[in-house]
Amino acid sequence: GEDVEQSLFLSVREGDSSVINCTYTDSSSTYLYWYKQEPGAGLQLLTYIFSNMDMKQDQRLTVLLNKKDKHLSLRIADTQTGDSAIYFCAERPMDSSYKLIFGSGTRLLVRP
Amino acid sequence: KAGVTQTPRYLIKTRGQQVTLSCSPISGHRSVSWYQQTPGQGLQFLFEYFSETQRNKGNFPGRFSGRQFSNSRSEMNVSTLELGDSALYLCASSLVPPGQGTGANVLTFGAGSRLTVL
Numbered sequence: 001g002e003d004v005e006q007s008l009f010l011s012v013r014e015g016d017s018s019v020i021n022c023t024y025t026d027s028s029s030t031y032l033y034w035y036k037q038e039p040g041a042g043l044q045l046l047t048y049i050f051s052n053m054d055m056k057q058d059q060r061l062t063v064l065l066n067k068k069d070k071h072l073s074l075r076i077a078d079t080q081t082g083d084s085a086i087y088f089c090a091e092r093p094m095d096s097s098y099k100l101i102f103g104s105g106t107r108l109l110v111r112p
Numbered sequence: 113k114a115g116v117t118q119t120p121r122y123l124i125k126t127r128g129q130q131v132t133l134s135c136s137p138i139s140g141h142r143s144v145s146w147y148q149q150t151p152g153q154g155l156q157f158l159f160e161y162f163s164e165t166q167r168n169k170g171n172f173p174g175r176f177s178g179r180q181f182s183n184s185r186s187e188m189n190v191s192t193l194e195l196g197d198s199a200l201y202l203c204a205s206s207l208v209p210p211g212q213g214t215g216a217n218v219l220t221f222g223a224g225s226r227l228t229v230l
């Protein structure tokens with residue numbers, strides 16, 4: 001079946017690194033995405049990774065993919081108060097076109 | 113370039129009424145998808161359109177419908193509103209037709225229309 005799971009909440013201090021974890025179940029997923037949602041706003045794409053990659057780095061963001069364990073993580077280096085938001089991981093199964101399967105979201109709180 | 117525009121941003125309806133939400137995709141984008149976001153169910157796929165044709169549909173009752181116009185703008189309609197339809201409705205657009213291409217086919221989301229059903 002299709003299911004994406006995330007922990008609900010993460011609190012870090014400003015300047016520390018944040019790691020948000022996600023597990024998915026569909027091994028046919030081609031791409032996995034990380035989106036950010038701030039209060040009152042839509043979803044902002046942060047980064048994505050192709051399923052045949054292990055890691056992708058984009059400035060302060062590092063995505064790690066363990067395909068064997070179906071585990072995805074997003075590391076934010078030097079976390080800032082502006083990073084406080086809800087972070088969603090999503091998978092795109094092979095034949096699903098734009099039907100992304102989203103996790104429930106992880107609320108990141110950055111303390112000054 | 114302008115992003116995905118959704119109107120109205122906020123609206124309040126009562127049970128039994130119907131509602132129409134509008135989405136204007138990024139200029140040049142011809143694929144439009146709709147998602148419903150609620151605290152209980154999270155983000156769930158409603159449907160997607162390309163070239164005025166519905167290409168995929170999520171697991172929602174027939175009260176939820178949509179369409180796409182020749183200029184790629186899309187509308188979704190919910191009839192006979194229920195309290196559980198209260199949600200943030202998100203529209204997203206993409207450049208690549210659904211099911212085609214080998215790239216990430218990134219979805220760009222609008223800010224959403226927040227519907228409250230009383």
